[in-house]
Amino acid sequence: MEHKLESGTTITIQKGKPEDAEVYVVYLEKISEESDFLTFGAGELTVTAEEQREIIQRFLDASIDLCLLAKMEGEIVGNLTFRSGRRLRTAHTGEFGVSVRRKYQGLGIGGRLISCLLDWARETGRIRKINLRVRADHNSAIRLYRKFGFKEEGRLKREFCINGIFFDALTMGMNVEENGVIMDKKNGVLIYQSEEIRMRYTTRKDLDVVLSTEQSEENSRFIVPWSMEQHASALEDENMMHAVLESSDGTERVGYVIVSGLQNPNDSIELTRIVITEKGRGWGRKALQLIKEWAFEERKAQRLWLDVKEYNTRARHIYEAEGFIVEGILRNCLKTDGKYESLVLMSVLAHEYAAWRKKG
Numbered sequence: 001m002e003h004k005l006e007s008g009t010t011i012t013i014q015k016g017k018p019e020d021a022e023v024y025v026v027y028l029e030k031i032s033e034e035s036d037f038l039t040f041g042a043g044e045l046t047v048t049a050e051e052q053r054e055i056i057q058r059f060l061d062a063s064i065d066l067c068l069l070a071k072m073e074g075e076i077v078g079n080l081t082f083r084s085g086r087r088l089r090t091a092h093t094g095e096f097g098v099s100v101r102r103k104y105q106g107l108g109i110g111g112r113l114i115s116c117l118l119d120w121a122r123e124t125g126r127i128r129k130i131n132l133r134v135r136a137d138h139n140s141a142i143r144l145y146r147k148f149g150f151k152e153e154g155r156l157k158r159e160f161c162i163n164g165i166f167f168d169a170l171t172m173g174m175n176v177e178e179n180g181v182i183m184d185k186k187n188g189v190l191i192y193q194s195e196e197i198r199m200r201y202t203t204r205k206d207l208d209v210v211l212s213t214e215q216s217e218e219n220s221r222f223i224v225p226w227s228m229e230q231h232a233s234a235l236e237d238e239n240m241m242h243a244v245l246e247s248s249d250g251t252e253r254v255g256y257v258i259v260s261g262l263q264n265p266n267d268s269i270e271l272t273r274i275v276i277t278e279k280g281r282g283w284g285r286k287a288l289q290l291i292k293e294w295a296f297e298e299r300k301a302q303r304l305w306l307d308v309k310e311y312n313t314r315a316r317h318i319y320e321a322e323g324f325i326v327e328g329i330l331r332n333c334l335k336t337d338g339k340y341e342s343l344v345l346m347s348v349l350a351h352e353y354a355a356w357r358k359k360g
């Protein structure tokens with residue numbers, strides 16, 4: 001994206017791409033020679049272009065990390081990297097570092113990079129807190145961070161040692177919603193995760209993918225597709241959980257799930273819908289295991305139930321394999337394209353789940 005600076009100069013800010021690796025390595029070497037405010041000094045970064053290519057690719061693959069490069073006439077003049085927590089309890093937060101080549105400082109490039117980070121963080125809907133560390137005597141940087149709403153949260157004594165002299169660092173932080181509002185508090189926040197799979201709240205931005213997945217032939221015959229409005233209202237519904245299923249490292253989106261009955265007075269939670277886009281790779285089983293654990297251990301459900309079309313043998317197979325017991329059949333309860341269809345009711349109870357877990 002192009003940005004016009006106050007001086008009239010234009011820069012572009014984009015996510016780093018693997019083909020930037022070589023110039024990026026040169027940039028990092030140069031910046032390490034120029035600045036005493038970074039965590040690395042001259043000659044300390046010994047990354048090859050090939051390694052840098054892989055690092056950039058990892059940033060691109062992990063939707064919760066960000067690597068931005070600011071370029072002027074094709075040359076890298078600044079960069080920003082942000083890494084978020086890898087575990088459930090810290091996935092909403094992360095730390096960034098930013099740098100600008102000395103001769104381009106004071107032109108507003110650092111500020112533009114931080115603005116892009118904040119826009120991105122808001123868009124993810126998931127990043128709720130941004131942290132940074134800065135040398136305590138780096139006044140111009142501290143002023144810039146304050147301008148964006150970062151507040152000092154602590155002081156790390158002797159955090160830097162440069163040529164035998166110790167320097168303290170300030171830790172600064174900002175809640176993303178304080179700097180431009182996240183409308184829906186649920187937006188994108190991580191809900192639950194296992195080693196391999198996790199669920200996070202669906203955002204409005206996800207709904208196009210949800211709808212096209214649902215309407216595709218391979219899925220639509222097994223469920224009753226909803227309209228955009230129905231999905232959007234489920235996002236807001238306190239009685240429901242509308243969640244995207246993705247690999248735990250955030251690199252792969254594998255489907256979505258809708259659960260109802262969160263406020264049910266009988267502690268009966270309904271697995272209303274589950275759709276796996278990457279079929280036949282075991283994601284369905286993993287998702288069910290995750291949902292059971294979440295329902296019984298986190299939500300303290302008494303009963304987790306669902307209905308499934310009688311002829312949906314693949315889904316019935318995984319439900320049975322995951323301990324769901326058939327309760328009965330609602331015969332000819334649906335009329336689809338003029339044909340009647342039956343639904344099989346299935347459930348797991350809390351004590352069955354506990355026994356199942358004990359058995360391993």
Ligand SMILES: CC(C)(COP(=O)(O)OP(=O)(O)OC[C@H]1O[C@@H](n2cnc3c(N)ncnc32)[C@H](O)[C@@H]1OP(=O)(O)O)[C@@H](O)C(=O)NCCC(=O)NCCS
Pocket residue numbers: 218219222223273274275276277278279280281282283284285286307308309312313314315317318321
């Ligand atoms: C049903 C669904 C959620 C399963 O997810 P998935 O990732 O494909 O499932 P997995 O790869 O984890 O497991 C598939 C299992 O079903 C078995 N299977 C595949 N096709 C089958 C069939 N036609 N009949 C019986 N079993 C079948 C596989 O052998 C595998 O069994 P295993 O784990 O014992 O080896 C997914 O296919 C889907 O989204 N389908 C369309 C929407 C849908 O039906 N949702 C459920 C509505 S109630």
